[in-house]
Structure formats: structure tokens, C-alpha cells
Amino acid sequence: MTxxxxxxxxxxxxxxxxxKELAERAGTSQPAIARIESGRGSVTLATLTRMVxxxxxxxVMELSPGGVDDAVIAAYRRDVxxxxxxxxLQRSVDERLRAGAEMVTAGHELSRAVRTAAGxxxxxx
Amino acid sequence: MTWLERLxxxxxxxxxEYILVGGMAARAHGSARLTQDVDISYARSDANxxxxxxxxxxxxxxxxxxxxxxxFDWSAGTLRHGLNFTLTTTSGDIDLLGExxxxxxxEDLLPHSTVVPVFGHEIRILDLPWLxxxxxxxxxxxxxxxxxxxxxxxxxxxxxxx
Numbered sequence: 001m002t003x004x005x006x007x008x009x010x011x012x013x014x015x016x017x018x019x020k021e022l023a024e025r026a027g028t029s030q031p032a033i034a035r036i037e038s039g040r041g042s043v044t045l046a047t048l049t050r051m052v053x054x055x056x057x058x059x060v061m062e063l064s065p066g067g068v069d070d071a072v073i074a075a076y077r078r079d080v081x082x083x084x085x086x087x088x089l090q091r092s093v094d095e096r097l098r099a100g101a102e103m104v105t106a107g108h109e110l111s112r113a114v115r116t117a118a119g120x121x122x123x124x125x
Numbered sequence: 126m127t128w129l130e131r132l133x134x135x136x137x138x139x140x141x142e143y144i145l146v147g148g149m150a151a152r153a154h155g156s157a158r159l160t161q162d163v164d165i166s167y168a169r170s171d172a173n174x175x176x177x178x179x180x181x182x183x184x185x186x187x188x189x190x191x192x193x194x195x196x197f198d199w200s201a202g203t204l205r206h207g208l209n210f211t212l213t214t215t216s217g218d219i220d221l222l223g224e225x226x227x228x229x230x231x232e233d234l235l236p237h238s239t240v241v242p243v244f245g246h247e248i249r250i251l252d253l254p255w256l257x258x259x260x261x262x263x264x265x266x267x268x269x270x271x272x273x274x275x276x277x278x279x280x281x282x283x284x285x286x287x
Contacts, residue, residue: 006229013208013224069261069269076273084157085274085281093153093241100152101129101217104161 004048005039011055012037026054130244131216132163132184137246139180142168144231144238145250146222146259151271153241154253155278158271162211162218166251168231169223174201177221184214227262228255253279 012022012033019033026033036043036051043051052059088096126134129149136143144167145153148160167177178201186199189211197203204210208223224230228237228251237255240247251259257275260268 006226009224069264072266072269073273073276076270077277080274080277081157082277082281085155085278088155088157089278089281093243096152096155097129097149097243098127100149100159101127103159104217105128107159 004043005037007048007059008033008043008051008055009037011052011057015055015057017055022051022054026051128217129163132214132219133244133246133248135180135184135216136165136177137248139176141176141180142170142173142231143249144234145248146225146228146234146256147220148271150250150256151275151278153243153250154256154275155282156271156274158274162220164220164222166222166225166228166231166234169205171201171205174204177201177204181212181214181219184216186212186214186219189213189218225259228259253282 008022012019015022017025019037020030023030023033033051035041036047049059091099143165144150145163146166147162147164148156148158149163151158152160167173178199182199188195188197191197204221210221212219212221225234228234234251234255235249237252238249239252241250242248243250253275257272257279260272260275
């Protein structure tokens with residue numbers, strides 16, 4: 001799936017339109033819409049703008065400094081605890097998922113206990 | 126049995142066509158992060174919508190965060206008229222995703238998924254490269270933090286960690 005195809009599909013779905021309805025609004029055919037949404041073939045910027053507009057949206061493009069996400073990810077990577085990952089990789093998939101589910105349940109129970117204790121002591125919950 | 130086993134078991138027993146994505150898929154691959162809900166990309170065929178309804182009905186699905194008592198019709202028709210649903214059930218929270226940013230629909234993700242035995246069922250899970258891809262596409266700060274962990278996880282796997 002390409003970005004233009006995803007944009008057209010999202011615009012159409014958010015507008016609650018069928019492919020046929022969007023085609024009629026955009027002055028094209030339903031197979032043309034289907035082709036665009038499937039990601040087959042290229043779409044010009046003008047066509048993309050027209051399709052999105054036909055669904056009632058405006059296509060906004062802007063420049064963004066490159067590599068920002070990569071810099072953030074690189075910063076986060078330094079804090080990843082590899083020992084936890086290695087430990088998990090020694091477990092089976094069942095064990096990984098079961099342990100996660102049990103920790104979530106324990107977290108909920110702990111939250112409930114804290115709320116109950118706060119209620120008993122008269123503090124705001 | 127944990128809430129997760131009950132939830133995934135219900136989907137498997139009903140034959141629901143879906144791909145496990147999001148934090149629980151990351152957890153299955155080896156992530157150390159905890160996630161409180163199950164995210165699935167589901168097939169939108171009428172037959173599959175009926176399977177989802179049948180699978181989750183006993184678990185009393187309800188719109189997560191909605192005020193109690195709000196009318197909610199749990200039916201294939203409701204699923205057909207929407208796309209993404211965030212639900213709470215008696216066996217945990219589940220997000221039904223008709224389409225995900227950077228990944229598309231169930232059919233788009235299918236070639237990038239792998240079948241893994243989980244809790245006695247064959248469950249389809251989004252593969253690690255595409256999990257990283259969709260998290261990157263989501264692009265929120267918390268997603269980038271996940272991407273960092275998943276990239277390190279991929280390195281560990283390539284080094285023979287699993």
C-alpha cells in the first residue's frame with residue numbers, strides 16, 4: 001500500500017462514501033478509485049488532491065526536518081535494557097504472553113488496593 | 126487461566142481471521158514492555174464479522190471509556206458500519222482495527238505475518254520488521270520508544286538470542 005492510496009481510502013471512509021460515490025463526485029469511475037486505493041499504478045499530485053477534495057478534505061503538505069524520528073529513536077535505544085530482552089527471548093511465546101498478562105492483572109489489583117486504602121484513610125482517591 | 130488466554134482462546138475457537146498487532150505482538154516477539162490491551166487487525170468479510178461477534182459476545186464487549194448504560198448494539202451490522210473499535214470485555218481490553226496507519230488492512234498485513242502456536246492455538250502475528258514499520262508510521266513519542274526497543278530486539282534475535 002502506498003501513501004496516496006491510503007490517503008484516498010481514508011478520506012473516502014471518513015466521509016462515509018463508497019468508491020462509486022467518490023468516483024461520481026470526482027468525475028471518474030469506480031474502477032479508477034479502486035485502482036488508486038489498491039496502490040496499483042502511480043497517482044499524480046493533482047489527482048490525489050482532487051480525490052481528497054471530492055471527499056471533503058484538503059490535502060496539506062509541509063516540510064519537516066529529516067531524521068528527527070531517527071534521532072529520537074537513537075536516544076531511546078541507549079536506555080533499552082538488553083538483559084530483559086535476552087531473558088524474554090529465552091522464554092517461549094506462551095511464557096512471554098502469560099507473564100505479561102499476569103503482570104497487568106497484578107497491576108490492576110495493586111491499583112485497587114491503593115484506592116481502597118486511600119478511601120479508608122479518608123484521603124482523596 | 127489468564128484473561129489473555131481466555132480472550133485469544135475465544136477468538137481462536139470461533140475461527141476469527143485476524144493478525145495480532147501492537148504491544149501484544151511485540152510482547153510475543155520478546156519485548157519486555159507491558160501492554161494492557163490486545164490489538165488485532167481483522168478481516169472485514171461478512172463471515173468474519175459474524176465470527177467476531179460470536180467470539181466476543183460471551184465476554185460482554187462494550188465501548189471502552191463510554192458511560193455505563195449507553196446503548197451499544199454488539200452485532201455484525203455495528204462492525205460493518207465502523208472500522209476501528211476500542212472495546213472492554215470481561216476478559217480484558219481489545220482493539221479491533223480495520224485499518225492501521227502505515228500497514229493498511231488485514232489483507233495488506235497478511236503477507237507480513239507469521240503463524241505461531243500460542244496457548245494451544247495457531248495465532249497469526251505481525252512479523253517484527255512490519256511491527257517496527259507500523260510503529261514508525263504511527264510516529265507518536267511512545268511509538269518511537271517502542272521502535273527503539275524493537276530494533277534492539279531485532280539485533281538480539283539476529284545475534285542468536287532466539
